[in-house]
Amino acid sequence: MLGAGVEQERTVGQGAAAMEISVSRHDLLGELSATQSVVERKTTIPILSNFLFEAGGEGDAAGKLTITATDLEQSIRTSCAATVKKPGSCTIPARKLYDYIKLLPEGMISIKLMENHWVQIRSGRSNTKMVGMARANFPQVPQFPEGGLTRIPTASLKNMISKTIFAISNEESRYTLNGALLILKAESMAMVATDGHRLAHLEKTGESLKNISGEKKTLIPRKALAELESLLGATEEETLDFQDDEHTLFFRLGRRMLTSRKLTGQFPNYEAVLPRDNNKLVVVRSDELMGSIQRVAQFADERSGAIRIRLEQNEMKISSSSTESGESEDSIETPYNFDPITVGFNSAYLIDFLKAVGSTGEVRLEFKDSQSAGQMRPEDGSEDQRYRYIIMPMRI
Amino acid sequence: MRKIIHVDMDAFYASVEQRDAPELRGKPVVVAWKGNRSVVCAASYEARKFGVRSAMAALRAERLCPHAVFVPPDFPRYRAVSRAVREIFKRHTDLIEPLSLDEAYLDVTENKEGLPTATRVARSIRAAIRAELQLTASAGVAPNKFLAKIASDWRKPDGLFVIQPEEVTSFLTPLAVGRIPGVGKVTEKRLNEIGVQSVGDLRNIDLTVLQSRFGRYGGRLYELARGIDRSAVIPDRPTKSISAEDTFEGDLPLDETEQAIRYLAERVWAASRKQPRVARTVVLKLKTKEFSIVTRSLTPRLPPSSCEELTEIALSLRKRVEAGAQQYFRLVGVGLSNFQERDELSSQSALFE
Numbered sequence: 001m002l003g004a005g006v007e008q009e010r011t012v013g014q015g016a017a018a019m020e021i022s023v024s025r026h027d028l029l030g031e032l033s034a035t036q037s038v039v040e041r042k043t044t045i046p047i048l049s050n051f052l053f054e055a056g057g058e059g060d061a062a063g064k065l066t067i068t069a070t071d072l073e074q075s076i077r078t079s080c081a082a083t084v085k086k087p088g089s090c091t092i093p094a095r096k097l098y099d100y101i102k103l104l105p106e107g108m109i110s111i112k113l114m115e116n117h118w119v120q121i122r123s124g125r126s127n128t129k130m131v132g133m134a135r136a137n138f139p140q141v142p143q144f145p146e147g148g149l150t151r152i153p154t155a156s157l158k159n160m161i162s163k164t165i166f167a168i169s170n171e172e173s174r175y176t177l178n179g180a181l182l183i184l185k186a187e188s189m190a191m192v193a194t195d196g197h198r199l200a201h202l203e204k205t206g207e208s209l210k211n212i213s214g215e216k217k218t219l220i221p222r223k224a225l226a227e228l229e230s231l232l233g234a235t236e237e238e239t240l241d242f243q244d245d246e247h248t249l250f251f252r253l254g255r256r257m258l259t260s261r262k263l264t265g266q267f268p269n270y271e272a273v274l275p276r277d278n279n280k281l282v283v284v285r286s287d288e289l290m291g292s293i294q295r296v297a298q299f300a301d302e303r304s305g306a307i308r309i310r311l312e313q314n315e316m317k318i319s320s321s322s323t324e325s326g327e328s329e330d331s332i333e334t335p336y337n338f339d340p341i342t343v344g345f346n347s348a349y350l351i352d353f354l355k356a357v358g359s360t361g362e363v364r365l366e367f368k369d370s371q372s373a374g375q376m377r378p379e380d381g382s383e384d385q386r387y388r389y390i391i392m393p394m395r396i
Numbered sequence: 397m398r399k400i401i402h403v404d405m406d407a408f409y410a411s412v413e414q415r416d417a418p419e420l421r422g423k424p425v426v427v428a429w430k431g432n433r434s435v436v437c438a439a440s441y442e443a444r445k446f447g448v449r450s451a452m453a454a455l456r457a458e459r460l461c462p463h464a465v466f467v468p469p470d471f472p473r474y475r476a477v478s479r480a481v482r483e484i485f486k487r488h489t490d491l492i493e494p495l496s497l498d499e500a501y502l503d504v505t506e507n508k509e510g511l512p513t514a515t516r517v518a519r520s521i522r523a524a525i526r527a528e529l530q531l532t533a534s535a536g537v538a539p540n541k542f543l544a545k546i547a548s549d550w551r552k553p554d555g556l557f558v559i560q561p562e563e564v565t566s567f568l569t570p571l572a573v574g575r576i577p578g579v580g581k582v583t584e585k586r587l588n589e590i591g592v593q594s595v596g597d598l599r600n601i602d603l604t605v606l607q608s609r610f611g612r613y614g615g616r617l618y619e620l621a622r623g624i625d626r627s628a629v630i631p632d633r634p635t636k637s638i639s640a641e642d643t644f645e646g647d648l649p650l651d652e653t654e655q656a657i658r659y660l661a662e663r664v665w666a667a668s669r670k671q672p673r674v675a676r677t678v679v680l681k682l683k684t685k686e687f688s689i690v691t692r693s694l695t696p697r698l699p700p701s702s703c704e705e706l707t708e709i710a711l712s713l714r715k716r717v718e719a720g721a722q723q724y725f726r727l728v729g730v731g732l733s734n735f736q737e738r739d740e741l742s743s744q745s746a747l748f749e
Binding site: 174194196199303304346371390394 | 708745
């Protein structure tokens with residue numbers, strides 16, 4: 001055990017970098033939970049597995065602990081109230097710290113930088129020293145630019161993300177599709193995502209966005225959207241500050257700020273593929289369609305998941321067959337008076353959409369022929385929100 | 397002595413567009429996808445007057461000829477017209493080797509109609525294409541494929557050129573070596589360095605010199621210079637792979653190869669569209685300045701279904717090449733292989749094409 005006097009002496013060597021704070025476990029854990037998902041897990045750059053802690057100083061920063069994490073693609077920065085005994089900074093292994101803080105009882109935690117970048121964490125009768133790394137090695141994180149920001153209503157943004165994010169391509173090779181396009185106008189906003197085979201598009205009107213003239217289109221990487229979705233899920237703020245520069249997107253939600261490197265490349269011309277003359281319509285209950293598709297999909301070819309939808313006089317038939325597992329058909333009674341039509345689809349694509357609209361209410365399916373894109377929409381009668389899902393058929 | 401015809405449709409895609417849309421006739425028409433990085437698939441002769449060429453960046457074409465009408469390619473339609481052209485060939489011979497949707501070699505040494513000369517066959521084919529399809533084709537007639545191909549280009553568009561066996565030497569002698577199929581700008585430059593400008597000059601170079609400088613291709617050059625080409629017209633050759641490659645004028649580091657990869661992907665994609673079958677594997681090939689070859693390939697779950705997809709995959713394969721900033725490359729190639737019948741894949745169609 002080291003005596004207090006000796007400890008005092010050991011920290012002196014750190015000079016200006018010395019840091020000593022005390023923070024409530026509840027506040028700290030809340031911010032660590034919000035940031036730890038950005039920390040790089042399988043990194044070859046060890047410093048990226050660490051949080052950067054910066055305490056106090058003058059003005060704005062006084063009485064505050066700022067926590068930063070980055071994987072170089074993204075960064076997240078947040079803060080919580082702290083009693084700053086000595087301003088300074090340190091880095092701490094993120095996962096280990098998060099797991100340890102979760103195991104501590106409620107109360108005040110003291111955090112103190114020691115020699116050789118070790119960090120002492122004390123709470124009640126628990127005393128731990130963690131092996132940190134030099135603060136100087138922590139990468140520079142982009143700063144929120146001054147002025148010109150746009151305020152986006154959080155509820156609308158969250159809804160747009162959850163209704164489009166699933167359509168983003170999982171194939172890393174298709175990097176311009178590894179994100180969703182956010183389209184901001186002065187009085188509306190929209191989000192579009194596609195993997196090249198299906199496309200989700202949600203447009204929300206009746207907004208009032210500042211600093212937008214004409215149309216502002218921004219491609220947001222999937223990881224950043226997922227991060228935003230979780231930040232939006234844990235906030236009571238009504239708006240989010242959005243800003244970008246040449247390379248970086250900036251999102252600020254209260255005291256939390258997320259940055260993401262921009263995706264390069266051009267999002268495809270999605271407007272050209274929005275169907276315009278799909279005039280064979282049918283409306284069915286969402287939960288009923290979901291049930292049928294899930295049952296029938298059990299007997300679809302495993303690799304393609306292909307099922308057939310056939311519309312004929314007041315009936316919708318959903319069927320599948322595969323040489324390995326057999327065949328299956330479900331039928332839904334519903335008004336339909338157009339020419340009969342059969343279209344093949346990937347069942348997983350249909351299920352994704354039905355999950356996004358939820359099991360209550362009805363959905364409208366609009367077709368042209370068996371080679372052209374089908375369109376699905378919730379039949380919810382909302383006037384300020386237009387949600388559409390375009391899906392290319394399969395040849396089966 | 398064989399009788400070979402090379403038939404090359406004139407500005408094929410653009411001509412089909414002009415044929416089917418009278419308002420486009422007489423106007424500069426550029427067939428190209430929309431998009432900043434798209435390249436021209438075909439340009440009508442009216443557009444070529446302004447310097448617009450196939451495989452040029454669409455944006456550049458737009459600058460050269462701002463009043464050109466840009467039309468997105470409609471490959472199903474071009475394929476259908478190409479099939480109709482092939483039906484006309486079939487009246488004369490079954491020995492048809494298509495090179496792409498718009499050109500083919502025909503061996504008419506024996507022809508079904510019993511016409512006495514290959515020239516008569518070529519005339520008959522060109523007349524039928526004009527009368528039945530309202531399109532024009534240029535044709536070259538010669539004793540082998542190599543010469544027939546040069547000949548079809550000689551009177552383009554809407555021309556016919558015949559190289560009689562006894563004229564081969566006098567025809568070839570003044571020809572610039574760059575006209576030899578397979579001699580690109582880099583090979584041409586290397587030939588110029590040893591004092592070779594014309595095919596006549598090339599004929600004066602010893603086989604051993606050509607082989608030491610150009611390897612196996614040196615042997616081929618030696619024969620071509622003498623008008624010798626023994627390759628047969630092979631009908632319905634099952635395609636194993638389609639690729640395009642380009643030797644840079646100066647060696648390039650990896651991160652400066654993107655433009656070439658995009659351009660090659662466009663070319664490979666356009667060539668693959670004529671295939672009844674679907675390629676599942678994308679291959680990227682690089683040759684270092686030390687001549688060692690690096691290839692990377694990817695077989696996605698679903699075959700690439702658009703040019704954009706092919707391009708993105710080819711570019712992503714580049715990330716899997718470990719090369720320091722000091723490593724320079726002399727050549728890049730993009731290929732498609734592993735062709736499968738469409739029916740074997742219950743294929744998911746693509747939104748963007």
